[in-house]
Amino acid sequence: MSTDDKRIREFAYQIWESEGKPEGQEARHWEMACKLAEAEALAPRKSPKTAVSNAAPKKTGDAKLGPDKTLNGKTAAPKTKAKPAAASKIIPPGEKAVEKKPRAARKPPAV
Template identity: 80%
Template sequence: MSTEDKRIREFAYQIWESEGKPEGQEARHWEMARKLAEAEALAPSKSPKAAAGKTAVKKPAAAKTLDGKSAAAKPKAKPAAASKVIPPGEKAVEKKPRAPRKPPAV
């Protein structure tokens, strides 16, 4: 088995696990994994050390707001929760809202 086949197998397994281990989806998982491995092979490879050492990125100075405080001091909004990846051709399942809890009987 070639290293490419091993990588495809790893990707297919990760896809299968991420979808809740469904049965009967082997061909679709394998095709998705093959495309991922192909894209990974075509992507230019850069080592983390080489990428970090070549270019120094300057950070812009903190902007001041009207009240004189730094814009960086303002609380940032929390990032949106990572949504589950839905393969092409499948519908997203929306969760129903939970009913409010009833107080315990006394």
């Protein structure tokens, strides 16, 4: 068995697993796996040196964090994570978008 056949077999197995292990779909999975393996073979490859250099953090020169937690005399901004796109904006085909009404402001409790 050649390396290509092994790779196609791996792809076909992954496709079969991802679809919930259906029976009777071997030919379709094999065809899909062949296309994936062909695309993978035609894709440009990154050299190991390039992959390592891209993973290394970039140096910012003379930037140093002082004892007062400032960066070159400026206060460092807090790190925040990017928020994912709202799942509520994704509407499956055939379904209507339901607009939510804004909530009314709460009244302060009576004292």
